[in-house]
Amino acid sequence: MERILIIGCSGSGKSTLAVALGEKLSLPVVHLDQLWWKEGWRNVTREEFDSRLAMAMNMDGWIIDGNYSRTMEMRLAKCDTVIYLDFGRWACLRGMCKRVFGNYGKARPDMAQGCPERFDPSFVKWIWNYNKNNRVRNYMYLAQAKHAKAIVLKSRKEVRAFLRNLEDMLPD
Template identity: 55%
Template sequence: MEKVLIIGSPGAGKSTLAFELSVKTGLPLVHLDKLWWHAGWIESDREDFDARLVAELEKPRWIIDGNYSRTLPMRLAKCDTVIFLDFPRLACLFGVMRRVLRYRGKTRPDMAEGCPEKIDREFLSYIWNFKKKNMPKIKERLSACKTADIITLRSRREVNYFISDII
């Protein structure tokens, strides 16, 4: 486990798991949100984002958390482990609400500087529809991936057991 992807619905705890795993393993941590967003919630252009992502993927060791489905095939081609957080919808919504309360008006550690925590109807809708709209394609790509170990975790309890079993 030297090149690890962590994917799943917003609010499932991808960044939290990535941080815990990084602390436990010493693997460098890359948050895709930090690569994509600039201060003031300004998006990167695709070419810039892709170039920065490719530079990270070429490194010998890493943990990368985030979805950004357009780039999932290139990340799957480079990883040796995928941790897929397949949490229930309500658990993800609860996770986002807890995060909003914790970081309201502040920038999260896994987000680009100058992007204070916020929530809107569009984001809540994305989470609500994630299993229906995003999961089928993610599962299809994971099924086709023959070069990485796929670990599916379905609850925070499973995540905690997984972390406690590392090293």
């Protein structure tokens, strides 16, 4: 486990898991939101994003959290592990609410500076429809990455158990 992708709905805890894994495995964490956004919620160009992502993926090891389906093929080709947080919509909405209320008006550590947390009703709708629109595609990604270990976690309880048992999963 040296090149890990973490995918799943917003509010599922991708960034939180990435940070916890980074600490346990001593790997750098790359939050795709930090590569895509710049101050004031303005995005970088596709070319700049791709360049930033390529630089990150050239490191010996990494944990990348985020979806950004346009670059998924590139990331899948280089990863050795894909973790899919396949949570239900209510769990993701709870996670999003906790994040918004806990960070409102401040930039989160996993977000670009100058992008304060905010409440966006269209984001709630996106989370509500995420599984309907993306679950099948996410399982296709897992099947496509035959060279990589696929891990599906369906609840925060499973994430906690995964982190507790991580040492048993690693080669000696």
